[in-house]
Every structure is written in C-alpha cells, then in structure tokens.
Amino acid sequence: MSESSCTVYELKCPECKKGFGNVPLSACPDCLAPLEVQYDLDSVRGRFTKESVAAGPANIWRYKELLPIPEGHQPDLPVGFTPLVKADRLGKRIGATNLYVKNDAVCFPTLSFKDRVVAVALANAQHFGFDVVGCSSTGNLANSVAAQSTRLGLRACILVPSDLEPAKILNTQVYGAKLVRIEGNYDHVNRLCTLIADEYKWGFVNVNLRPYYAEGSKTVGYEIAEQLGWRLPDNIVCPMAGGSLIRKIKKAFAELVALGIVEDKPVKFFGAQATGCSPISHSVKNGWDDIEPQRPNTIARSLAIGNPADGPAASKMIQSTGGYAEDVSDVEIVSGIQELAETEGIFTETAGGVTTAVTAKLYADGRIGKDELTVSVITGNGLKTTDPLVGKFAEERAVKPRLAEFDAFLRESDASLITGVAEEEVELVGGTK
Amino acid sequence: MSIKVVLPTALARHTDGQKAFTSDAKNLPGLIAEFGEKFPALAENVKDENGKLRKFINVYVNDEDIRFLGGDGLEFADGDEIMLIPSIAGGLL
Numbered sequence: 383m384s385e386s387s388c389t390v391y392e393l394k395c396p397e398c399k400k401g402f403g404n405v406p407l408s409a410c411p412d413c414l415a416p417l418e419v420q421y422d423l424d425s426v427r428g429r430f431t432k433e434s435v436a437a438g439p440a441n442i443w444r445y446k447e448l449l450p451i452p453e454g455h456q457p458d459l460p461v462g463f464t465p466l467v468k469a470d471r472l473g474k475r476i477g478a479t480n481l482y483v484k485n486d487a488v489c490f491p492t493l494s495f496k497d498r499v500v501a502v503a504l505a506n507a508q509h510f511g512f513d514v515v516g517c518s519s520t521g522n523l524a525n526s527v528a529a530q531s532t533r534l535g536l537r538a539c540i541l542v543p544s545d546l547e548p549a550k551i552l553n554t555q556v557y558g559a560k561l562v563r564i565e566g567n568y569d570h571v572n573r574l575c576t577l578i579a580d581e582y583k584w585g586f587v588n589v590n591l592r593p594y595y596a597e598g599s600k601t602v603g604y605e606i607a608e609q610l611g612w613r614l615p616d617n618i619v620c621p622m623a624g625g626s627l628i629r630k631i632k633k634a635f636a637e638l639v640a641l642g643i644v645e646d647k648p649v650k651f652f653g654a655q656a657t658g659c660s661p662i663s664h665s666v667k668n669g670w671d672d673i674e675p676q677r678p679n680t681i682a683r684s685l686a687i688g689n690p691a692d693g694p695a696a697s698k699m700i701q702s703t704g705g706y707a708e709d710v711s712d713v714e715i716v717s718g719i720q721e722l723a724e725t726e727g728i729f730t731e732t733a734g735g736v737t738t739a740v741t742a743k744l745y746a747d748g749r750i751g752k753d754e755l756t757v758s759v760i761t762g763n764g765l766k767t768t769d770p771l772v773g774k775f776a777e778e779r780a781v782k783p784r785l786a787e788f789d790a791f792l793r794e795s796d797a798s799l800i801t802g803v804a805e806e807e808v809e810l811v812g813g814t815k
Numbered sequence: 816m817s818i819k820v821v822l823p824t825a826l827a828r829h830t831d832g833q834k835a836f837t838s839d840a841k842n843l844p845g846l847i848a849e850f851g852e853k854f855p856a857l858a859e860n861v862k863d864e865n866g867k868l869r870k871f872i873n874v875y876v877n878d879e880d881i882r883f884l885g886g887d888g889l890e891f892a893d894g895d896e897i898m899l900i901p902s903i904a905g906g907l908l
C-alpha cells in the first residue's frame with residue numbers, strides 16, 4: 383500500500399477532526415466515525431477556474447482538481463458530463479415553468495450515475511495496489527464496478543441481493559465479474575461486505591474506498607452549475623438510497639461558492655424515496671435528526687436501502703436548507719417513469735420514476751414554486767429495469783401490409799393520428815410549404 | 816446462559832487482539848457495562864458522552880439489526896451472536 387504524497391486532500395474524521403492522509407479506510411480507528419475527504423481549497427484556488435474547466439475534456443475529469451485522484455493518475459474512462467435538459471413538456475404537465483432534468487440515464491459506460499463514483503474509487507484502488515475490487519450493490523454500482531474494473535485490469539467480486547432485476551445481474555456478469563447473490567436485502571449484503579473488507583485484502587468501493595468513491599458524486603453538482611452557466615438552481619430534487627448523493631451535490635455547490643466560481647445563494651434540497659422504503663423522507667417529515675431503519679418493500683430496488691448509511695446526515699441537511707422529502711407509491715413510480723418518457727424522451731429506471739413522481743408532488747403541494755429554477759436528478763437508465771412496465775402497454779393485433787388495412791387499423795385504434803396526416807396533405811396541396 | 820460477542824478489527828485493538836469472546840450479559844446496556852469491567856479501553860472507545868453506544872456502531876443480534884428487535888430492551892438468548900460493526904455512513908463534513 384503506497385501513501386499518496388498529495389497534500390491537496392486527505393481523509394479526515396468529522397468527529398475527532400484527526401487527519402489520516404490518503405489510505406483505504408472507511409472509519410476513524412478511534413471513534414469509528416466515517417471518514418470524509420477534505421480539500422485544501424486554498425491550494426486549489428487558481429487551478430480550478432471556469433477557464434481551466436472549459437479547457438478540460440467533456441467528462442468528469444474536467445473537474446479533477448476537486449476530485450481525490452492520486453497524483454500521476456491518467457484518467458482513461460470518459461464518464462459523465464451528461465445532458466441537463468430543459469424539461470418544458472414535463473413542466474407543462476406538472477405545473478412547472480423552469481424545470482430541468484439532469485439526465486444520468488445516459489452516463490457512459492453503464493448508464494447510471496454510479497459510473498462517476500466508481501471511476502474515482504477505482505483510480506484509488508489502482509493507486510493503493512488492490513488486485514481485487516468489490517462492492518455491495520442494488521445493481522447499478524455492480525454494473526459499473528464490473529465494467530470499469532475490466533477496463534483497468536482489476537478483478538472484481540460483486541455481492542448483490544438475490545432478488546435483483548435480471549438485467550442488472552446480466553449487466554454485471556457480461557464483463558466477467560464474479561457475482562455472488564446473497565439471500566437477503568441490500569442491508570444484509572452491505573453488512574457482509576463490511577465483514578469481508580475487514581477480513582480480505584480487497585478494495586471495496588463502498589467500504590474501505592468509500593470516502594473517495596463518495597466524492598465522485600460531487601461531479602453531478604459541478605455539471606449542474608456549469609450547465610446552468612455557472613449559477614446555482616433554486617431547488618434540487620434528488621433520489622435517496624444511502625443518502626450520499628444529495629449531500630455531495632450540496633458539497634459541490636459549497637466548494638464552487640468558496641472558490642468564487644458561482645455566486646452564493648440559498649438552494650433548497652428535496653429528497654425523493656419510494657414509500658416502500660422511505661426512512662429518510664420519514665425522518666424529514668417528522669423533523670428528526672436520526673432515521674428509523676425500515677424493511678424495504680418497493681419496486682424501486684436501487685433505492686431499497688432500509689438502513690441508509692448517510693440517512694441521518696441527509697435528513698439534517700435537507701431540513702437545514704428549508705427543503706423537504708417526499709415519497710411515492712409503486713403505482714406512482716411507474717406513472718413517473720412513463721411521464722418522463724412520454725414528455726422528454728428519457729427512459730429512466732424505477733429510481734427516476736420515484737424522482738419524477740416526487741417532483742410532480744412537490745409542485746402540486748406548493749413546496750416548490752411554479753417559476754423556481756429546479757433540477758430533478760435522474761440517476762439511471764430504464765433499460766435495466768423494464769420489469770415494472772411489462773403488461774403496461776396493450777399488445778395490439780398485427781396488421782396486414784396493405785394501406786387499406788393499415789388505415790382501418792388506425793381508425794379503430796388511434797384515429798387522432800389520421801387527422802394529422804390529412805392536414806399535412808391539405809397544406810401541401812395548397813402550396814403553403 | 817452465554818452469548819458470543821464479535822468485534823471488527825478496528826475495535827480489537829482495545830481487546831488485546833481478541834475479535835470474539837463470550838459474555839453473560841443479558842441485554843445491550845448490560846454488555847456495554849461489561850465492556851467497562853473486562854476491556855476498559857474498549858468501553859471508552861465505543862461509548863458516547865451519555866454512556867450509550869456510539870451512533871456509528873451498528874449492533875446485530877444473529878443476523879438482525881438490534882433496532883428491529885427492540886434495541887436496548889431486547890433480552891439476549893443463550894447462544895446469541897452479537898456483532899458490533901462500524902456503520903459505513905457518511906459523516907458531517
């Protein structure tokens with residue numbers, strides 16, 4: 383294990399304030415508090431500017447000065463810099479005039495925001511000299527660790543709950559990763575991984591590499607600010623599983639403010655959960671500063687963490703910004719998936735259905751003002767979780783390849799489409815085009 | 816009646832390297848009190864200022880989080896395995 387000589391950042395205990403340099407360690411050896419990466423922002427000042435960012439590649443490595451990347455590491459995988467989409471059609475449906483969707487459903491290479499955190503975690507895994515990397519995962523993280531470890535020449539062993547969506551299992555195995563299905567939910571898997579990391583000399587991205595891994599989430603926040611023309615939104619709506627992402631977006635904004643890159647302003651943070659696993663939203667709604675663990679039961683399995691690691695911190699943070707957290711039923715989640723796909727052409731997984739449905743609810747309840755600049759964070763692609771949509775669309779009869787047959791079919795199934803064609807014809811005949 | 820207590824490596828520093836030992840504590844407060852007698856350094860480390868287990872430590876009884884089983888009120892049964900694990904939560908920075 384080599385120790386980085388980098389002085390720009392190091393692991394710090396948030397409780398007893400001790401610094402630990404850069405080592406694969408998740409908890410403070412003294413008080414067991416989870417360690418976090420802290421930057422010496424003064425030494426970054428001048429090296430992280432709007433110009434230096436603009437000159438960087440069109441991926442997360444444009445922000446490398448604010449990422450815990452070992453000195454000399456040459457980033458290879460083009461991850462991130464996903465579209466920030468002005469969502470006017472979705473906005474019209476839910477009563478929003480200034481709504482954006484941050485679309486990590488298209489984040490290269492495995493189509494979820496986890497590609498960001500894994501890229502940062504594995505850069506460190508390589509640096510620390512691990513041969514085998516691992517993770518506990520509800521699916522997206524597994525896909526990303528499997529793909530990126532292959533690219534870096536690391537072997538991977540990945541542990542998942544046994545009832546995971548088939549596509550997410552396949553999307554892990556295809557890269558040659560060792561996949562172990564554990565009888566239990568994510569919280570069981572996570573506990574086992576903590577024990578394995580304690581026993582094996584493996585680099586677990588969400589255990590002993592976790593402080594580095596979590597920093598990768600900040601890039602969602604940097605991108606949002608940059609894509610809004612280096613300004614902050616009024617509101618962020620963010621899905622919550624472990625509760626880490628929403629906190630890291632806030633950390634990203636705070637760093638940009640501290641460096642003078644964006645103007646400071648209050649940003650409200652809103653958390654989104656599935657009602658079937660809503661320990662953090664439950665905590666926020668009750669004004670608690672702790673969470674009560676739950677046994678998850680929802681189709682949004684990527685958010686199904688009953689004992690979220692960053693739950694208490696996320697709950698406190700949301701309340702401190704004047705935001706709120708909301709949760710939605712499985713039926714609302716499926717509607718949310720369909721709504722985002724039908725209005726914006728973005729097919730998201732169940733977690734995105736949660737976020738979209740919660741966003742709609744926040745507007746409907748007046749918790750977000752109609753004209754406020756709001757970003758709804760979509761974290762994963764729907765192709766991985768098609769199961770909840772099976773049976774949602776009528777399977778219509780096959781039509782013979784004849785115009786008359788097709789015409790008859792349209793008249794019986796969707797006559798409104800025919801009106802459009804007729805008008806087009808009239809315009810052409812009248813020579814208006 | 817006796818229970819088995821399992822500790823992570825980080826905590827075994829305070830038990831002369833012992834990662835597992837038996838105890839006859841009847842519940843979690845009893846176990847923490849027993850730490851005070853057997854391993855004062857461990858007790859010092861796992862307790863907060865109110866004498867309760869630090870919030871960063873998760874306690875499992877057999878395979879279940881103690882919070883699902885009644886927490887401090889749970890009476891341990893003979894042969895139970897009690898595991899202390901640091902929660903891999905994010906902190907406060």
Ligand SMILES: [Zn+2]
Nearest residue numbers: 395398410413
């Ligand atoms: Zn500490």
